[in-house]
Amino acid sequence: MRIVYFTITVLAGLVMMLPAQLPLQPAESFGDRLIIGEVGEPPAYLNPFKVNSILEKQLTRLIYGTGLIQGVDRFGQPPILVDRFIQPASRDVGYIWHYSILRNIYFHSGIPMRNRDVKFTFDYLRENSGHLLNRTFDFSNVDSLSISGDLEFTFLLKEKDNFFDQDLSNIPILSEAHYRDLKDLDEGIFQDIHPMGYGPFMFESRTLKSISLVPHPNYAFGIPFLERIIYRFYDNEQEMLDDFMRGNLDLIEIKESETARRMHQVLKNQIKIFPAPRPEKKVYFILFNINGFPFDNVRVRSAIRGSINQNEIVNGLVERNSHIAYSVIDYTHPLFFRDIIEDSYEPNVSLGNLKNDGWINNSPRGILEKDGRSLSFELLFEENSHLEESIARGIKIHLAELGINVQPRPVSLQNKKRLVKGNNYQAVLQNYSYYDEDLYNVIKEFYFKVLKNKGGATNYVNPLIERLFAQGDAQPNLRKKIISRFQIFLYQNAPAIFLYFDDEIIYAVDSRFQNMRVSYSSEKVYYYRLMPFENWFVPKNLQKYPAP
Known part of the structure; x- marks a missing residue:
């Protein structure tokens, strides 16, 4: 994997300095606000047990809180709720998981968290489905969950599992008192009542273009310094970038390095720009509508795959923070x-295959034709996205050499979603994010949600793949073989063409914020993660939105 990290240079030697000469560290101060830019629409509501995007994951963490155990995340140094793990007898290792939670965890209502809340949460999840992106919450192996005192609880498993603690990660605990009707109302309760957890920030308000959060005054790990966090939502990337350049936003993610360089040239020391390794996988691909011309023909889809120079896209367009994708699964x-x-x-083999399929070049414009129809199609991409426009135009150049006419068409993000849901497109640039701990559920979700277009007009359907998933659901020991078979089917049928994996997140942050990133090292490489927002602060003399 090719990832660019900022390195930290170690200075040799000792420098003697008088105390008066030591640089003063900014004093931690309460006040100011953090305004974050996002492209798209705010979620209508948050269900902490059905998290469908990275944004929903971040909001869930801020409001509902981290899980008993915190898995890999975009934020470093996350707090955990578990005070101690009580080691069972050797014969019970992997069967009995005995924990005690911290005593000083308080919900936003002021009620302390107790083990009955843990039992309430996981008893619900044992009977109902849940997910975090592609990760399914499956607690069918739990035989019982018992509590003792007010802090300790014990999971007893049916079958030995030495990694059961990982299943508990990133699942927030709900207040039994606040969500007592959860079992009766199920998901509807999250739409009907005020979201409430134990996270560092509390839900304040939501509009069509924003979500506002305020500090949790009884947060167990220290009251947040910031007096408010606001998420602002934009129709497209360019609108968001423009607002950041005008000073109306404090934190955004930038899709590619060239935009970051241009921003830094203008704003200079007013902002800090740095990359961080992406904890989730994010793959970019072209999705075909196989229900109509020309992509109802698998030979056309395969020929296009063989005619796109992925190396040129990665090296010339998205630069060093990515690597080639050959499938939905990373080749590493x-x-x-x-x-x-x-x-x-x-490309020469692809052109030969098209000619063998009856495509000929008789057009004055040099476009391949068959049965009086030109090999021409629209490629949708997100409007005002410099990255997607560059990719679309690069693909147009590659395919023009074969006599395939690509017509890049910019559409808004919301319009793109609507067109894809209704199958009202020919080809579209898409991306898909997932965690790769459970690849079986990754490919299953990718097939049903993305390729088949679950919830919309049906696109790619393969009964053989669905039969494999039925077998994998019933016999988990077959899943590794099914993962291989699925990749073969994707390659043979080519319902999508995979372009590259985006390995890094590029952050742009207003420079007045302090304590906003933490450095890590791995195999002699240094890299950053965001510090949790509750630890960010702005010195009093730099505060942009002072308290009234």
């Missing part, structure tokens, strides 16, 4: 089916 993963890498870019 041991379960990647490596045979599909062979002969991935062969």
